[in-house]
Amino acid sequence: MSVILHIETSTDLCSVAVSQDSAIIFQTDNLPKEGDEPQKEKGTNHASILGTMVDEALSFTDNHAIPFDAVAVSAGPGSYTGLRIGVSMAKGVAYGRNLKLIELPTLEVQCVPVLLVHDDLPEDALLCPMLDARRMEVYTALYTRALKTVLPIQPMVIDEHAFEQQLNEHPIYFFGNGAEKCKAVIQHPNAHFFDGVPLLAKYMSPLAEKKFLREEFEDVAYFEPNYLKEFQATVAKNPLKG
Numbered sequence: 001m002s003v004i005l006h007i008e009t010s011t012d013l014c015s016v017a018v019s020q021d022s023a024i025i026f027q028t029d030n031l032p033k034e035g036d037e038p039q040k041e042k043g044t045n046h047a048s049i050l051g052t053m054v055d056e057a058l059s060f061t062d063n064h065a066i067p068f069d070a071v072a073v074s075a076g077p078g079s080y081t082g083l084r085i086g087v088s089m090a091k092g093v094a095y096g097r098n099l100k101l102i103e104l105p106t107l108e109v110q111c112v113p114v115l116l117v118h119d120d121l122p123e124d125a126l127l128c129p130m131l132d133a134r135r136m137e138v139y140t141a142l143y144t145r146a147l148k149t150v151l152p153i154q155p156m157v158i159d160e161h162a163f164e165q166q167l168n169e170h171p172i173y174f175f176g177n178g179a180e181k182c183k184a185v186i187q188h189p190n191a192h193f194f195d196g197v198p199l200l201a202k203y204m205s206p207l208a209e210k211k212f213l214r215e216e217f218e219d220v221a222y223f224e225p226n227y228l229k230e231f232q233a234t235v236a237k238n239p240l241k242g
Contacts, residue, residue: 002212005057005071005093007050008201009086010078010106011131011177014046016053017201018061022209026060027202028053046085054089070100070217072208074201076226077139077153078106078131083225091220100217102208105226106131107141107153110176112203114194115145118173126150126170128163130178136185138178139228142166155228158182167191 006017015029030049061068073090076083094101110129123145131139136158142151156162158181163172167188174182175194183193211217 002069002209003061003066004102004205004208004212005054005068005090005099006073006201006204006208007054007071007086007090008074008106008109008199008204009046009050009082009089010074010076011082011199012079013199014050014053014082015201016050016057017205018057018066019202019205019209020066022205024202024205025066026057027200028056029200031198031200046082050085050089054093058093068097068099070094070102070208070212072102072104072204072211074106074109074199074204075103075223076106077155077228080227083227087223087225091223094220100212101220101223102211102216103218103223104204104207104211105153106199107139107176108143108147108207109204110197110199111143111147112206113197113200114173114175115147116203118194121145121173122171124170126166126172128172128174128179130174130176130182132176132178132181136181138176138182140178142172153226153228158185160185160187162186163191164188 001021003020008015017024018026071090071094073087107129111127127143133139133155137155140156141153167190171190173192173194175197179193
């Protein structure tokens with residue numbers, strides 16, 4: 001029996017879930033609700049809400065006398081700030097409670113809800129999760145329906161020739177918060193787009209369970225997120241120099 005705490009903070013969404021033998025027994029997130037104000041820039045409010053979400057998850061399991069076995073964290077790519085906050089929290093909980101640490105590639109996690117909902121995809125279909133970066137750039141990868149890597153995780157500037165070779169051979173399904181801006185650019189007849197595929201902690205469960213059973217754990221002290229690109233800080237202009 002495995003009980004795993006899941007933490008997902010790689011986009012503007014922030015979510016926490018608890019699974020017991022892959023079944024979700026607790027979940028919470030900051031998905032916008034009707035009447036909510038527009039969310040701030042990626043990751044800017046994660047520091048203030050993630051701690052509360054994790055405390056709620058820990059209180060739930062403690063009140064039900066359910067001991068944790070591991071912490072799983074969505075480890076990137078994605079928002080630099082969001083990843084740093086999520087991984088720091090996961091490492092803190094893992095260290096404080098002497099739990100195993102499991103890392104999950106964010107783009108693989110993004111594929112899970114698509115596979116759960118769309119079980120009628122063609123056998124040769126490829127999945128293309130996309131996380132928004134800057135301008136026409138995305139973090140992306142290509143996977144088979146069995147989540148075998150066809151194209152490794154990478155930053156990519158999207159133009160009309162993006163994925164041209166693969167699209168000539170396979171239907172490709174694009175989704176994620178970076179896919180919307182690609183619709184008008186990728187016009188190949190084999191290109192299909194899924195809207196409304198949220199990246200949430202509850203979808204980490206099947207991938208985390210597999211890693212737990214295979215005992216694929218990370219070093220709590222030294223693990224770092226996959227930022228994919230170096231963080232670029234913006235230096236404020238000195239008003240005295242005009």
